[in-house]
Amino acid sequence: MFSDFKLMDERPVYVQLKDYVQDMIVKGHLLEHQKLPSTRELSKLLAVSRNTVLNAYAELELDGIIYAVKGKGHFIGKVTTLETSSIEIDWKQRLNETTLLADEIDLIRQDIHWKKGMISFTSIAPEEKLFDVENFKRAFLTRMSIEGDIVLNYGYAKGYKPLIDHLLSYMEMKGVDISNKDILITNGFTEGLDILLSSLAKKSGRVLCENPTHHAALKLFSLHGLDVHGIDMQDDGIDMEQVEKTLADKDFDFAYLIPSYHNPTGIVTSSEKRSAIFQLFSKYQIPIIEDGFNEELRYSSSHLAPLIAFSGIGNNIVYIGSFSKILFPGLRVGWILADRELIDSLESMKRARTIHTSTLDQAVLYQYLQDGYFEKYLKKARFVYKKKYELARQACIQYIPYSRITGDGGLHLFIELKEDVDARLLLEKCYDKGVVFYPGDVFYTNGRGSNTFRLGFSRLADDDIVRGIQIIGDTLKTL
């Protein structure tokens, strides 16, 4: 007894000693009313200070695990030895269709096994080395010193007021009329879309979107049992002729569009087309869910207004924003900007489902934005990513016999090969040569895109970008 006590980690010794005793009881090595060594004995035996033992015993007594008898010492208290009996439940068989589907269409589960040393173009997460950790710490300490206790206690389902106000004027700067609109803070873009989909009534059950489009959105659409209609992408955005035909032909509950920096193609919808999109969907009274994805990472220098700016005091556009992809994905903070009444209802759903988004995340992000660190960081990030972007694009043009290459910025490029080339076969071959990327078909609504793939370059070193793309190109020629 106690001879096998070892300090496991950097936790205070008395805590580890306390845990040890509890563990011994659980394992049945210490029995009810058994006497414990005196604090003096034990401190000698374990070569720890007597105070440590005293602390541990005091804690154990407080928890009612041991008891003290004056002049006699400490004893193990009531030990409820549980007659456990193990029941086997077949959980899989108790799960619903949606959950099994979520399992099935989970990209991560299908992910190609990345091995150390490989060149992976799969990720479009930001480069960690770029993170502005120091200013983030500053923002944290500033906010904590201003209202640490409030930051750590319950907040409001709608979100942290200072952040909401900041984002409202941020969106106003982009030309949005916010007079009849409001913001709900969510756990990133994904929860925003999920709450929205969970709240909208199914009329036609149909949603119109760009094809290809953001995989997380496609996943949520199918989990919500929606019927997805994808429209081809032209170099300046969605194909309006197809849209017009489709809208004239069928009714839709809403459209989901990523005009600012389209995932996965990286296409930026032109100003003219934005206006045309807004007019057309307004004519058909079909609301648009606008995904503001990476708006901030456009390298083309013309100022483009988001679709919601076109709606003036109208309320038919629901904008979902997030800084995750460029700032700190580890902080799960996104927002829905929409009609005030709609936000009001979404807030109840948010409260019912997660109470509210982490106040800590919101408060620190707010301080970070407020102190102007974001602009500084964005400047640096744009500079670094733009270089990688140009390098990757150049390499693709040089090495890959593509039929189309798109991407006006951001953290990835999208490649379309000749009709008959199978990108998954290409991936297989490249895998053997230590290069992986995302096959494009996962982004398509109708099983198309077998000849496409996405190259994320944000986290790769320059020479890996070039070498990786060269390998892909060489492999292509052998197919």
Place this chain on the structure above:
Amino acid sequence: MFSDFKLMDERPVYVQLKDYVQDMIVKGHLLEHQKLPSTRELSKLLAVSRNTVLNAYAELELDGIIYAVKGKGHFIGKVTTLETSSIEIDWKQRLNETTLLADEIDLIRQDIHWKKGMISFTSIAPEEKLFDVENFKRAFLTRMSIEGDIVLNYGYAKGYKPLIDHLLSYMEMKGVDISNKDILITNGFTEGLDILLSSLAKKSGRVLCENPTHHAALKLFSLHGLDVHGIDMQDDGIDMEQVEKTLADKDFDFAYLIPSYHNPTGIVTSSEKRSAIFQLFSKYQIPIIEDGFNEELRYSSSHLAPLIAFSGIGNNIVYIGSFSKILFPGLRVGWILADRELIDSLESMKRARTIHTSTLDQAVLYQYLQDGYFEKYLKKARFVYKKKYELARQACIQYIPYSRITGDGGLHLFIELKEDVDARLLLEKCYDKGVVFYPGDVFYTNGRGSNTFRLGFSRLADDDIVRGIQIIGDTLKTL
């Protein structure tokens, strides 16, 4: 122009100047190709340093909002004046039943209007002044210095590994066999329950629970269209005779129980009854969702094992835990401990819905627990809350003609009055005298409890506790 420029807040001046210019463009005061004042002029005009103006102009140029002509100065770039047209969508009419229901049963919306200076017994959130802000900062800085960049980037849907491991051994200490179990980190208890309810198939569509019970759970049950059967509470836990009858009579998808510190009654289920509960539900092959709510805040000093400890290597208990109520509710971190395969499926749902819980929250919480601050804080919190608890209980016994009073610890007491007393009427009268509390009926499954109410005392000063309870007592006598 520029004469009405004012420094609004503590953001860097160049950022505010930049925003001002953008705002002027949006508002139409600055027109396409209009010349801007020279940096020298403007710095004089606004009495800011020339560098500030240079910075602002550089930023604006980078964003493509203005352009420079060598030797001529800066000019406003392409201004897309949007022909906005406003469409009115009747969102309420496009929302589904569930959302309208969420709105309707949202407690916050019905909340009695609290006025400054009132004594409010409604909250059971922890007392902010108790918060261990300094050690929390320490934990943050420690974690950030160890792996700040990782903390800020994407994490795993399942959760932050070090935290998961810590919680697994934490639960093992409570006597749980974790060999076939795993943990999914969620945004607090509420998301944990919601994900679970969203994943379970509806067979009978019936759930059995204690009556009264946690309101957030009741809300989720009805949002998921479940048929709730409440069983009365005895002083040592749920009424087993009623349970036996009910189980013999009807089939249930699962049971939801709060054995450790029941909300709202504050009853702690005895060890004997825990064993009996486990045996009975096992016999009927009905899984139990165990809510570990405030286990840590029991003041009674006997060590009680959670239900899941009784299941050994079985898998019929799903345990949902959270430190929120006692530690930092602002951090949304809870966890589901259950059968490994089940957790595996829930993880896909979690990923589809919110990607993952804030890595920052998880990492700092982990460090805080790891450094042993939690035990220290708990000791302090227990001491403070226990005093308030005894004070409140004493005052109730002295002033309130109750027929039953329950609460073995935690942050609140539950009062049952004589059958014919209407707690909402009492609330009305007390409101006029500046005292508010929660009418108990909101916690009941079947419209009962009109003669009950909950008193949360965690955030009240000692004399307010006594004075408030005295006022309630006096008012009662006038009814």
